[in-house]
Amino acid sequence: MNPVLELRGVTRTHGTGETAVHALRDVSLAVAPGELVAVMGPSGSGKSTLLNLAGGLDRPTAGEVCVEGASLGGLSKRQLARLRRRSVGYVFQALNLLPSLTAMENIALPLELDGSGPRASRRAAAEALDEVGLDGLGGRFPDELSGGQQQRVAIARALVGERRLVLADEPTGALDSQTGEAVLRLLRTRVDAGAAGVLVTHEARHAAWADRVLFLRDGVLVDTAGPLARPEDLLESAQ
Amino acid sequence: MSIRHGLLALLERGPMYGYQLRAAFEESTGGAWPLNIGQVYTTLNRLDRDGLVRALAESEAGQRPYEITDGGRAELTLWFATPIDRADRPRDELAIKLALALTTPGVDVRAVVQTQRTASMRMLQEYTRLKGGEQRPADLPWRLVLDAMVFRAEAEIRWLDHCEASLVRHTPIPSQARPATADEPASHDDSRDESGVRR
Incomplete structure (x- = not known):
């Protein structure tokens, strides 16, 4: 199956010369439909850079990022914006819900920006709300919802429409463990239904919901899906 | 893992015989700690000896149910009320x-x-x-x-x-600390610093 997201030899360097910081070094990664990939790593390991590149919010210094087969580097600003609205859904730790819009309006907004009529947008938003277990609360404003409910709205917004790629950056944020688990179940369900997902987290308990867990260390990916190291690999003297 | 207290807790629900206890234990813990029937009977015998359970009359099918005694109930209450001491866990x-x-x-x-x-x-x-x-x-x-x-x-x-x-x-740690092998006898000059202390 063709991957929804593909990173080929991606390097991202901030700054130049001696002060250059290599956020990512030659990272390659493919995420197929129905696959959830978790990326773990300490702060500053390049997790968020990877997510920003995957969503076209940042451009690589070298290498290529493809979403649904289209190389992001070859797209105009306008095409890129369209792809971001239509194909990519984001769930951030900071929820970025617009406080002056209701839950329903927050979810319908990206569809309307993309040219869907108000009625069709609201219908899709209502379905998305239903899916995250918030049917009936669409008329509430963000500050009338609990933290967990707000996070569900943010997820519904990320998943509404035909999003094929879901990018989540610490989506369980400050939620308690029960609510956090509900959010991950939701993400898992959507990915099982055919989306591709990338989940950035520093909590192993959350990463464990993924099919594959990648460790990012100093900008380099270590894939756990590969075979375990052989005993002789662990002894320097045997090499 | 305290099988003893596990069995007492199950008997608090009502009298049971060995195989029932094993099934109930595994059901409660999702099969995470399988018990063999020998462990169950050995434990029941000790609990009986200590007066914490009492063997009832054998059924027609030849199964002997056990019931919890007041002493067993007191022991069980104490177990639930006492925090687990992690100091006695096996070496990590x-x-x-x-x-x-x-x-x-x-x-x-x-x-x-x-x-x-x-x-x-x-x-x-x-x-x-x-x-x-x-x-x-x-x-x-x-x-x-x-x-x-x-x-x-x-x-x-x-x-x-x-x-x-x-x-x-x-x-x-510096490689001088490598232990001596048969074909590489340890040299006192190499493995000691000036103060003569082995590194």
């Missing part, structure tokens, strides 16, 4: 292994950490897959057991992350 092989890896020449400690973390992560994914399905109220006891394993695996992975971060700042 992983912690010992890492400590020794650090001081044994020729071992790539970071690779040892990474290999363990990958294995622990896979275990954690396995537990999470077991949790993934439908959530029925009747499964709560077993889900709590599963969560205990999830949180423990997570703690281990966090500790491994911490070890790795510490290793980044660690200067390896």
Whole structure:
């Protein structure tokens, strides 16, 4: 199956010369439909850079990022914006819900920006709300919802429409463990239904919901899906 | 794992015989700690000897049910009320292994950490897959057991992350500390510094 997201030899360097910081070094990664990939790593390991590149919010210094087969580097600003609205859904730790819009309006907004009529947008938003277990609360404003409910709205917004790629950056944020688990179940369900997902987290308990867990260390990916190291690999003297 | 107290807790529901106790124990804990029937009967005999359970008349099918006594009930109450003392847990092989890896020449400690973390992560994914399905109220006891394993695996992975971060700042022990081998006899001149202290 063709991957929804593909990173080929991606390097991202901030700054130049001696002060250059290599956020990512030659990272390659493919995420197929129905696959959830978790990326773990300490702060500053390049997790968020990877997510920003995957969503076209940042451009690589070298290498290529493809979403649904289209190389992001070859797209105009306008095409890129369209792809971001239509194909990519984001769930951030900071929820970025617009406080002056209701839950329903927050979810319908990206569809309307993309040219869907108000009625069709609201219908899709209502379905998305239903899916995250918030049917009936669409008329509430963000500050009338609990933290967990707000996070569900943010997820519904990320998943509404035909999003094929879901990018989540610490989506369980400050939620308690029960609510956090509900959010991950939701993400898992959507990915099982055919989306591709990338989940950035520093909590192993959350990463464990993924099919594959990648460790990012100093900008380099270590894939756990590969075979375990052989005993002789662990002894320097045997090499 | 206290089978003794586990059986007392099950008998508090009502009299049961050995096979029933084994099935009920495994059902409560999701089969995480399988019991063999020999362990069940040995434990019942000891509980009987200590006056914590009482054997009832054998059924027509030849099964002998046991019931909890007042003494057993008091023991059970005390168990629930007393925190578990972690000091008597078995030695932690992983912690010992890492400590020794650090001081044994020729071992790539970071690779040892990474290999363990990958294995622990896979275990954690396995537990999470077991949790993934439908959530029925009747499964709560077993889900709590599963969560205990999830949180423990997570703690281990966090500790491994911490070890790795510490290793980044660690200067390896000099290779002079390598133990002597048959074809490379230890030279006193090489392995001692000027003060004569073995490094």
